Amino acid sequence: MANVISDETIEYVGILAKLELSDAEKEEAKSDMGRMLDYIDKLNELDTTGVEPMSHVFPVQNVFREDVVTNGDDSENMLKNAPAERDNMYEVPKTVE
Amino acid sequence: MAKQYETVIGLEVHVELATKTKIFCGCSTAFGGEANTHTCPVCTGMPGSLPVLNKQVVEYAIAVGLATNCDITQYCKFDRKNYFYPDNPQNYQISQLYLPICRNGGVEIETEEGTKTIGIHEIHMEEDAGKLIHDEWNDCSLVDYNRSGVPLIEIVSEPDMRSADEVIAYLEKLRLIIQYLGASDCKLQEGSMRADVNLSVREVGAEKFGTRTEMKNLNSFKAIARAIEGERERQIDLLEAGEEVLQETRRWDDTKECSYAMRSKEDAQDYRYFPEPDLVPIVISDEWLDQIRERQPEFRTEKMKRYKEEFEIPDYDIEIITGSKHLADIFEATTAICKQPKKVSNWLMVETMRLLKEKEMEPEDICFSPENLAKLIMMADKKEINSTVAKEVFEVMFANDTDPEKYVEEKGLKTVNDEGALRTTVEKVIADNPQSVEDYHNGKEKAIGFLVGQTMKAMQGKADPGMVNKLLKELLS
Ligand SMILES: [Zn+2]
Numbered sequence: 001m002a003n004v005i006s007d008e009t010i011e012y013v014g015i016l017a018k019l020e021l022s023d024a025e026k027e028e029a030k031s032d033m034g035r036m037l038d039y040i041d042k043l044n045e046l047d048t049t050g051v052e053p054m055s056h057v058f059p060v061q062n063v064f065r066e067d068v069v070t071n072g073d074d075s076e077n078m079l080k081n082a083p084a085e086r087d088n089m090y091e092v093p094k095t096v097e
Numbered sequence: 098m099a100k101q102y103e104t105v106i107g108l109e110v111h112v113e114l115a116t117k118t119k120i121f122c123g124c125s126t127a128f129g130g131e132a133n134t135h136t137c138p139v140c141t142g143m144p145g146s147l148p149v150l151n152k153q154v155v156e157y158a159i160a161v162g163l164a165t166n167c168d169i170t171q172y173c174k175f176d177r178k179n180y181f182y183p184d185n186p187q188n189y190q191i192s193q194l195y196l197p198i199c200r201n202g203g204v205e206i207e208t209e210e211g212t213k214t215i216g217i218h219e220i221h222m223e224e225d226a227g228k229l230i231h232d233e234w235n236d237c238s239l240v241d242y243n244r245s246g247v248p249l250i251e252i253v254s255e256p257d258m259r260s261a262d263e264v265i266a267y268l269e270k271l272r273l274i275i276q277y278l279g280a281s282d283c284k285l286q287e288g289s290m291r292a293d294v295n296l297s298v299r300e301v302g303a304e305k306f307g308t309r310t311e312m313k314n315l316n317s318f319k320a321i322a323r324a325i326e327g328e329r330e331r332q333i334d335l336l337e338a339g340e341e342v343l344q345e346t347r348r349w350d351d352t353k354e355c356s357y358a359m360r361s362k363e364d365a366q367d368y369r370y371f372p373e374p375d376l377v378p379i380v381i382s383d384e385w386l387d388q389i390r391e392r393q394p395e396f397r398t399e400k401m402k403r404y405k406e407e408f409e410i411p412d413y414d415i416e417i418i419t420g421s422k423h424l425a426d427i428f429e430a431t432t433a434i435c436k437q438p439k440k441v442s443n444w445l446m447v448e449t450m451r452l453l454k455e456k457e458m459e460p461e462d463i464c465f466s467p468e469n470l471a472k473l474i475m476m477a478d479k480k481e482i483n484s485t486v487a488k489e490v491f492e493v494m495f496a497n498d499t500d501p502e503k504y505v506e507e508k509g510l511k512t513v514n515d516e517g518a519l520r521t522t523v524e525k526v527i528a529d530n531p532q533s534v535e536d537y538h539n540g541k542e543k544a545i546g547f548l549v550g551q552t553m554k555a556m557q558g559k560a561d562p563g564m565v566n567k568l569l570k571e572l573l574s
Binding site: 017073088 | 123
């Protein structure tokens with residue numbers, strides 16, 4: 001494996017993803033990520049100088065909707081997807097920035 | 098000698114666009130609905146749902162860009178900004194990083210030293226997040242996604258401002274342009290316009306910028322001015338004490354008039370932006386741009402010029418009235434009905450301004466219709482009501498757009514123009530107040546004022562004071 005993921009990196013990625021990993025899981029994730037980066041390095045072997053990055057494969061542009069209300073109140077169905085519900089709202093673990 | 102410091106300020110202004118529907122789905126953007134009643138699989142980030150762009154959002158963004166002298170990016174795209182927070186159901190926000198729709202613009206502001214241009218780095222389109230309500234009792238948060246997916250534009254300025262006054266002049270300029278375009282009502286209090294302030298200080302003459310902080314949660318012009326003052330002092334104090342300013346995001350608490358750190362650079366987010374795969378590129382043709390250019394409204398400067406030519410009203414009135422799009426609209430529509438620009442301007446400048454100030458409202462909050470104001474003006478003009486009654490009716494109309502004709506009818510406030518009835522009352526007042534009559538005859542002109550007052554009282558305010566005066570003089574001579 002050419003790419004070695006440091007302890008600091010795995011710690012930081014964990015914070016960004018809001019994941020708490022055990023030491024064993026961290027080791028596993030480090031090795032997985034290292035292998036993923038090795039694979040990306042393979043792609044980097046190709047010389048792409050002067051090639052515009054492509055974000056869409058289809059030659060389609062300007063797909064719009066008119067500004068007209070088409071959706072009504074479907075909150076009863078929508079809230080069936082909620083882990084927990086109260087007062088027509090989604091109840092989640094307390095999150096304060 | 099004490100060191101002299103210069104404040105360097107740049108602004109990120111979010112503006113909620115006045116579309117009927119959200120940016121990527123057909124859900125309503127109307128305010129005040131019950132929680133989650135304006136949501137669908139798209140704006141709650143359900144797997145498999147696909148966004149479709151609201152054309153009006155692009156048109157508003159272009160219109161604002163043109164009005165702020167920006168270059169329009171004729172090939173533009175959306176990008177994904179990744180972050181995890183419950184107000185963001187997709188775990189990413191659709192925004193623009195690489196090819197924002199407008200770039201390299203600027204607006205002119207008036208300062209004490211004269212006209213100054215504040216550069217606009219870029220304007221991009223993005224979606225708003227939902228609203229979190231924290232439940233202190235049950236240690237949980239409740240989420241309402243009605244605002245999730247409401248279209249925003251973010252206007253990013255260059256760090257060209259040097260004082261709170263300049264910041265406020267810039268914000269007022271932006272607000273006016275956007276209101277004139279009808280692209281948003283730009284109410285700071287209600288959050289349809291939000292400003293984040295990036296501020297640093299440096300010694301006067303220094304070339305390099307100091308370390309900047311970003312301040313959030315500023316929801317009035319006054320709060321912005323206080324936050325700028327507070328942050329400038331905090332940074333200068335740090336530098337004077339030989340300490341360092343840390344690059345961080347701070348939250349302004351306007352009641353305590355201080356800010357506290359929310360996030361520092363060390364735990365700064367890495368948003369891992371990448372091109373949004375679910376939305377195809379936008380290509381803006383020259384024809385489309387021309388169409389939007391042609392539709393641009395008359396802006397304030399042109400409007401002021403036209404008012405000066407068309408209406409005989411004071412320059413000061415013109416300045417105040419055109420200072421709010423809503424006020425200017427009311428002025429023009431009312432004048433079109435009653436053909437009395439001077440009187441319309443008077444009602445707006447005196448009574449309207451007085452009530453706005455008293456009730457701490459903005460001109461944008463005015464709810465009475467031009468039709469009703471015109472009716473009131475015409476009734477007063479025909480002397481169907483006297484000026485005291487007119488003011489009373491105006492207050493009711495100001496509060497809830499009451500039809501003045503109906504109100505006057507119901508409350509029986511019409512001036513009694515029946516000379517016979519008035520004459521009887523005046524005669525009675527003269528008979529009841531011999532002292533005042535004597536005073537009047539002894540040359541005390543003022544005594545007649547008392548008699549007019551007594552007559553008005555006896556008529557329950559429903560008489561024309563001019564007529565009462567005339568009748569009194571006639572009967573006393
Ligand atoms: Zn929706």
